[in-house]
Amino acid sequence: MHTPLLGQRSEVFNQADPHVVSLYVNQHVGSHCIQLPKASRPLAHLSHRTFAELDLCRITYGAPVRVVSPALERCFHLQVLLAGHCLWRRGREEHFLAPGELLLINPDEPVDLTYSADCEKFIVKIPVRLLTDLCEQQRWTVPSPGVRFLQNRYRLDDVQGLVSLLCMICHEAEEFEPQPVVQAHYTQIIASKLLCLIKTNVQQTQQAAPTLNFQRVAEYIERHLRQALDTDTLASLVNVSPRTLYGLFERNAQASPADYIRQRRLARVHACLSDPQCTVRSLSELAMDYGFMHLGRFSDQYRKQFGQLPSETLRQRRCDVAKNG
Known part of the structure; x- marks a missing residue:
């Protein structure tokens, strides 16, 4: 399976x-220990990138290796088998994974995986908080044990578009300067993709609360356009995290909170400049009234x-006004 999932730039x-x-790997991807054949002298290869809250890792050990861990604790592992084969043990069950799975x-969940000498895998470490925050943002119901995937194995054909998305993220991580807002947007898409395509214990019943929350914040902004507005204050209005607030604005206004506030302030200034009943002493004074300190x-x-100055x-x-007398 040939995919552009991390290259030499991430080596x-x-x-x-x-x-x-x-x-x-223990420091960056997940706590584990490895068991290797005593007579072997393998040579391992690893590429790694941190992308917002995700860790991306491509690894081969160069020999048959068994990887075990009691649990991953506060993260999920998404593993894509690129070459070779992998034996996955779960209790008394054993399953072989092939490339493309x-x-x-x-x-x-305890981890017990045995990789062939030619095995190569791509791993995405996903913090629990990323999926939990998305469920909170969408007002989806999560059982008390937290988010869990109910099926562990998939063919990539069963999760259409996931590998393409991972390739895009790897390209973004390797080719461009880090842009936190863009990276955060991509991680949100990954979380949404996993929760929507893969079987989980999450009840994805749409509720009206997110839309109502946005309307409430938008109304507050309209009433306070002349005052300082920050995301912490706006988030506290509807009892959500700043991250969730950002998601509300992305879905409902296709803009970040800061961009939305600027757009609304500019709209208010435009309305004042267009309305003959609105007194305008000077453009600079009006601009500063709405928080625009840099006039240029x-x-x-x-x-x-x-479209005009x-x-x-x-x-x-x-x-x-002159034309109409």
Whole structure:
């Protein structure tokens, strides 16, 4: 299975001692221990990237290796088998995984995996909090034990688009300068994809609360456009985290809270400049009333939103007043 899931730009170890590689994996991907044949002298390879809250890892040990762990604790592991084969043990059950198969391991599940010498796998470490926050944001019902995947094994054909999305994330991680907002957006998509495509214990009943929450925050913003507004204050209005608030604005306004506030302030300024009944002593004073301290930047943002400079809007208003007597 050939996929562009991390390349040389992300290489951390090449032809290295597997125990050294295992120590690195313990620090970044998940607590475990490895068991290798005593007579072997394997050479391991590992590529790794941190992407927002995710850890991306591509690894091969170069020898048959057994990986065991009592549990992953506060993270899920998504593993994609790229080459070779893997024996997965769960209690008395044994299952062989082949290239093109996906394994999802819940945080409280023991790990017992034996990889062939030619086995190569791609791992995504997903914090529990990422899925929990998304469920809270969507107002989905999560049982008391927390989010759990009810089926562990999948063919990649069963989860359409997931590998393409992972390839896109790897490309973003390797090719571009880190952009926290973009990375956070991608991680939200990964979380949504997993919860919607894969069987879980989450009850995904849509409720009206998110829309009502956004309306409540939007109304508050309209009433306080002249005042300082921050995400912590807005999030506390509807008892959600700032991260959840960001999701509300992405879905309902296709903008971040800060961008939405700026758009609404510009709209209010535009309305004042267009309305003959609204007293405008000076453009700079009006701009500063709505928090625009950098007048050059204000004019540029105004022009991008309305297609003309604020002075042109005011001039048009005066012409209209003169024309109408």
